[in-house]
Amino acid sequence: MPDLLAARSQMAVSLGFHILFAVVGIGMPVLMIVAERRWQKTGDAVYLELARRWAKGTAILFAVGAVSGTVLSFELGLLWPSFMKFAGAIIGMPFSLEGFAFFTEAIFLGIYLYGWDRISRRAHLLAGIMVAVSGAASGVFVVIANAWMNSPTGFDMIRGAAVNVDPIAGMLNPMAFQQTLHMTLAAYAATGFAVAGIHAFLLLFDKENAFHRRALAIALLVGGPAAVLQPLSGHHSAQVVAEYQPAKLASMESHFVTGRHAPILLGGWPDMDARRVRFAIPIPGALSLLAFNDPDALVKGLDRFPRRDWPHVPTVHIAFQLMVALGTYLALVALWGGWLAMRRHDHGSHRWFLRALALAAPMGFIAIEAGWTVTEVGRQPWVVYGVLRTADAVTPMPGLIVPFLSFTLLYCFLGIIVVWLLYNQIIRSPRPTEWSRRYSPTSSR
């Protein structure tokens, strides 16, 4: 395995692993505080049990997220020293802000998890809110740094070095807003649907369990709106990509030949040598329309870029299609849920809806992984788009396959343990099944 590929793989594994925990760190606190607030208002002990269990889950996931995030902050230097030497002064700003947000999150999570009996109820809920807010903020800051890699601003290049550095302009880069919005919505949608899906699945077998019913209701409340808004945010993201990273857009859509009235291709396998897509269903004009609000707009194809500046088109194309398909499914299920709620149907008793939700449980997270594949692989061969090549940023250290394999094994091991613990300690119905016989439809709250 060449060192560059090993370094990229190690980074991909580290990011792909960490992001699952980071997303949960953004979404779960919201579920936790909604449950706690409802307990405080209604005195219903099921809500307290939910808040405590979700807090337990958050504790496990946050800890693994924190240590895997530490690995990433070091890996920036261990794997990409030249990138950090070049970019540190420009994108250090969002990272510093992220540091503070993360610090705040860790402090208040400690207070939340271990302070149930040590501080007042109000202070406890407030600590939960601080966790949720700082968790979201730290996600936003990290994504801003990534957005800068896609649309770098705030410096001038003179003889291979960045001069006239303006970190504020770097933070306000053109991709920052759309990318952070898309990621934040994704975090709430993925977490909400994962939790809703798990409890929907369990409700299929244990349909009168009040614990699962209330969990389902709260999870849908958090995940549903985000899933409905996500396609709109995605549409705007694509427009920004079309403007600032045309090669990435062309890869996402496997758009080889520049032209007007460009189609969207559903499915298909891009053949990079023949420069065409096999087995795809085209929707004529749709790409021009979506990217530039005009069915006759000119959309740059990959033919405008030298072959050495292409990303790996099939990876980007398929990841993009996967993300869109999964996101669409989540949005449709969310709309269905909203419609059921408006008709005052009980979500917990609608078996087809529960099945659809159970199927959706992993989808948000798969969509997030696919979306990051689009962002990161789609930016290649650049680490800083149009400025610094990934191959020029990698460490001179040889034998990188060793750390790559070591960290991959370590993360596989941790992943298995985490899933096993979550199943045993959090998802399974409370053992003293005092609530399983207490029928209480969520709509009669």
Next chain:
Amino acid sequence: MEPAILPDILALILALSLAAYVLFGGADFGGGVWDLFAFGPRKQRQRDVISHSIAPIWEANHVWLILAIVLTFTCFPPAFARLGTVLHIPLSLMLVGIVLRGSAFIFRSYDSQEVRAQRRWGRIFAIASLVTPLLLGISIGAVASGRVVENPGGDFAARFVHPWLTPFSFSIGLLALTTFAFLAAVFLTMETTDAELVEDFRGMALFAGVAVFGAALLSLSLAPGQAPLMQEGLVASAWALPFHILTGVAAVVVLAGLWLRKFRLARIAVGVQVLCIVGGWALAQYPYVVPPDLTIAGSAAPDVTLRLVVGILAVGGVILLPSLFYLFRVFKSGPADRPERPARGHFNG
């Protein structure tokens, strides 16, 4: 603000956040070390106190390291690139240690309370707590000895192993390990109301105090040959003598406090002692971030970046310091194993 002193200010803040990491995060690692070396009939109870005192705060304490890393790559990017390249191996191993320590600790808290599961995670937690400080110390020792250079030439070993695989680096690794264990034991004397356990932790602290002294002597004796910069700073400079006196006085006060069971005094003095150790390293290394060639001024990011970081630190500090104070007030104002207040509003039937 005078631009020329900006890099120095950031270097000072970097040193302070590293010192905070050693003081707080270090004590958490030290707790893990004592988990490994828990002894006697009260073994299990010692481990419980350690676990209770670390649990609510270790993640917050850990962020000092992340802050130090972020400050390094934002304010001194070439230094960060150099460290990542030359110290790839010890830093990667340290990361494995950090990951295993944190994960195993949380797994132990949330896995079944059955003895076998507890023992398995406890073992991983404790061993990772032992290895990580060693590797951190080795990396710092490599920097202090001035061997982390751009491209020394030669084969793989010459470029990526010899810079850190030296007796001096290992002596600093030992110093870090013993210091962390010392800190933990001194802090632990105030974490329990059980008189027998207090005596156990007092014994551990006295033992570790002697070990710190030994490791420090070893490092100082190796410094002349292997870390000339340290040698110069710590022996020849004008501030050296008063500094050694302060460190020595603090060390004596800690041991005296332990001996006389004035644990509050010992806790304050051990903080001073550790700050002196980190401060001594930083001062001896001044004006270098990574000796022998990367100076603070020479490797600093543009002033605009540094100024913004100072601004962020000021604003962030306003949120962070009261929050940290609150965290420690909630959990550290009394022994970790004190009986909890009666739970409010719990299950009513």
